[in-house]
Amino acid sequence: MLAVDGVSKRFGGLMAVDGASLALEPGGIVGLIGPNGAGKTTLFSMISGFVPPSDGRIRFEGTDITAEEPHRRAERGIGRTFQIVQPFAGLTVCENIAVGAYLRHAKRADATARAREVARRVGLAAELDRPAGGLTVAGRKRLELARALATEPKLLLLDEVLAGLNPSEIRDIIPVIRGIRDEGVTILMIEHVMQAVMNLCERVYVLAQGRMIAEGPPAAVCADPRVIEAYLGHGAAARLKAEGAAHG
Amino acid sequence: MTARDLIPIAVLTVLAALLPLVVTSSPVLNFLVFMLIVALGAQGWNILGGFGGQFSFGHAAFFGTGAYATAILQLRYGVNAWAGLVLATAAGAAVGWAIGFLSFRSGLRGSYFALVTLAFAEVFRILANAASFTGGAAGLLIKLDVHPANLQFADRAVFYWLVLALVAAVLLLTRWIQRSRFGAQLVAVRENEDAAKALGVDSLKVKLRAIALSGGVTALSGCLYAQYFLYIDANIAYGSWISVELLLAPIIGGVGTVFGPVVGALTLHGLGEVAKQFAGRIPGIDLIVFGTVLVLAVAFARGGILGLLERLRDRGRGMVARGAKEVSHAGR
Numbered sequence: 001m002l003a004v005d006g007v008s009k010r011f012g013g014l015m016a017v018d019g020a021s022l023a024l025e026p027g028g029i030v031g032l033i034g035p036n037g038a039g040k041t042t043l044f045s046m047i048s049g050f051v052p053p054s055d056g057r058i059r060f061e062g063t064d065i066t067a068e069e070p071h072r073r074a075e076r077g078i079g080r081t082f083q084i085v086q087p088f089a090g091l092t093v094c095e096n097i098a099v100g101a102y103l104r105h106a107k108r109a110d111a112t113a114r115a116r117e118v119a120r121r122v123g124l125a126a127e128l129d130r131p132a133g134g135l136t137v138a139g140r141k142r143l144e145l146a147r148a149l150a151t152e153p154k155l156l157l158l159d160e161v162l163a164g165l166n167p168s169e170i171r172d173i174i175p176v177i178r179g180i181r182d183e184g185v186t187i188l189m190i191e192h193v194m195q196a197v198m199n200l201c202e203r204v205y206v207l208a209q210g211r212m213i214a215e216g217p218p219a220a221v222c223a224d225p226r227v228i229e230a231y232l233g234h235g236a237a238a239r240l241k242a243e244g245a246a247h248g
Numbered sequence: 249m250t251a252r253d254l255i256p257i258a259v260l261t262v263l264a265a266l267l268p269l270v271v272t273s274s275p276v277l278n279f280l281v282f283m284l285i286v287a288l289g290a291q292g293w294n295i296l297g298g299f300g301g302q303f304s305f306g307h308a309a310f311f312g313t314g315a316y317a318t319a320i321l322q323l324r325y326g327v328n329a330w331a332g333l334v335l336a337t338a339a340g341a342a343v344g345w346a347i348g349f350l351s352f353r354s355g356l357r358g359s360y361f362a363l364v365t366l367a368f369a370e371v372f373r374i375l376a377n378a379a380s381f382t383g384g385a386a387g388l389l390i391k392l393d394v395h396p397a398n399l400q401f402a403d404r405a406v407f408y409w410l411v412l413a414l415v416a417a418v419l420l421l422t423r424w425i426q427r428s429r430f431g432a433q434l435v436a437v438r439e440n441e442d443a444a445k446a447l448g449v450d451s452l453k454v455k456l457r458a459i460a461l462s463g464g465v466t467a468l469s470g471c472l473y474a475q476y477f478l479y480i481d482a483n484i485a486y487g488s489w490i491s492v493e494l495l496l497a498p499i500i501g502g503v504g505t506v507f508g509p510v511v512g513a514l515t516l517h518g519l520g521e522v523a524k525q526f527a528g529r530i531p532g533i534d535l536i537v538f539g540t541v542l543v544l545a546v547a548f549a550r551g552g553i554l555g556l557l558e559r560l561r562d563r564g565r566g567m568v569a570r571g572a573k574e575v576s577h578a579g580r
């Protein structure tokens with residue numbers, strides 16, 4: 001469904017993403033993890049069209065979309081959330097979500113009905129008429145999710161939708177994400193909350209310093225020495241192993 | 249659109265239409281017509297600036313284009329004045345689209361966009377002032393030939409009703425924008441362009457539509473100005489005075505609201521006129537009033553007069569609700 005083929009992004013002297021590749025089949029939840037500054041958000045921005053790659057190709061359902069505008073990609077069915085939430089602060093929650101719903105529903109009544117339905121699913125039903133600017137962090141994260149969902153995407157890119165939420169809020173939202181997957185939406189999610197990654201993702205990619213260093217089932221990837229070193233520093237894997245042996 | 253959306257517009261239009269039956273003095277009617285023309289132009293500004301968040305400092309570019317288009321079409325090509333009205337509106341929309349294409353495509357926003365519009369208006373003013381085609385510094389006189397077919401009426405009230413009808417039509421247009429997909433997308437672009445794009449909004453297309461509509465409506469007001477006063481020159485048609493008026497009225501009345509530009513134009517010119525009555529010997533007293541009202545609006549009434557009224561109403565409702573609660577508590 002999505003094929004990212006050796007994309008790179010250079011910001012001045014910094015290679016934020018360096019020849020990263022990734023392939024998604026329809027259905028399922030795939031994780032994208034990696035240390036801070038690894039280039040995860042930049043990779044999302046390239047997939048959704050906000051940042052043009054310096055190199056490489058991106059294909060969606062067989063079509064090369066590397067040079068397409070963000071709104072065209074949304075029309076094709078690529079939805080995204082922003083790590084730094086971007087609400088339409090002056091509008092109500094309902095109006096915010098309706099902007100997404102208008103993509104597939106031209107009539108106001110239909111778009112509004114769709115927005116209400118989505119709000120109910122992500123747990124924003126009680127806030128529908130409140131201004132989006134007045135939502136809590138958790139509310140804003142839900143709003144990001146709701147707006148993207150309202151565009152009825154085939155592929156949903158979630159950038160740290162759990163960051164900043166407390167454990168009970170995370171527990172509330174995990175079934176929502178699962179429900180979206182069960183409806184047939186393919187999900188690629190950036191996440192630092194490992195418990196959620198283990199819980200939700202069938203497969204994860206690991207990005208470190210712009211390079212894709214590992215890929216596979218979450219448990220296997222977390223045991224991969226290269227991944228441990230990427231997070232904890234050079235030699236960490238060997239140290240952990242030695243410590244493990246000493247304790248055992 | 250529902251009945252609730254339409255009724256306020258209908259009621260206010262009918263009330264305003266009754267005015268000439270009461271007021272028959274020419275200076276007062278002149279004043280009312282001028283004020284409605286400014287209101288109409290400001291409604292045009294509000295479509296782009298209020299709903300789209302793209303503040304223009306140069307709406308004179310459209311006002312002047314409308315005024316010159318109708319004058320030139322009539323004088324040089326013998327086009328009928330009513331046809332001139334339609335063509336002038338179209339010319340304003342085309343100029344709007346072209347300015348939008350040049351500036352939005354290169355990603356100009358905020359103060360950069362404002363400055364570019366200002367520059368366009370100034371360039372047009374200088375060109376119109378220099379070219380013989382536009383009558384140069386002497387300006388253009390539309391021939392006085394009172395006949396309904398020439399859009400010149402013996403009774404000033406008829407012109408008043410015409411401008412009023414067009415203001416009402418644009419009130420309806422604005423209400424439609426507010427209730428449509430186009431409007432939702434336009435407001436989304438205003439609030440956060442990247443977020444709008446991620447939701448599939450073609451922000452360039454939406455902004456181009458808005459500036460074309462905006463340019464068309466403001467050109468229509470310029471055309472009516474030329475048609476009513478029968479004389480224009482570059483400093484009237486493309487002068488910065490009109491750019492300022494068209495932006496002040498919505499800001500004072502309530503930016504991005506349906507009635508804001510009309511309320512703002514009414515307030516500004518109403519107060520300006522009162523000031524002139526009381527202190528007419530002080531030159532520029534109306535400008536001092538404009539400035540004072542603007543400072544007050546920016547300092548105390550974000551969202552303009554309509555925003556202020558809404559806040560007062562909400563507070564009033566809050567008090568009523570609290571009062572009701574206390575009563576019901578006391579009753580228990």
Ligand SMILES: Nc1ncnc2c1ncn2[C@@H]1O[C@H](COP(=O)(O)OP(=O)(O)OP(=O)(O)O)[C@@H](O)[C@H]1O
Nearest residue numbers: 011014016034035036037038039040041042043083
């Ligand atoms: N627009 C930009 N201009 C210059 N540098 C940028 C830009 N965007 C990102 N970077 C840099 O590129 C690198 C990758 O950033 P990115 O946001 O993609 O990381 P990330 O993996 O999402 O990190 P985090 O987990 O903290 O969100 C960082 O060093 C960042 O400072």
Ligand SMILES: [Mg+2]
Nearest residue numbers: 040041042083
């Ligand atoms: Mg990030």
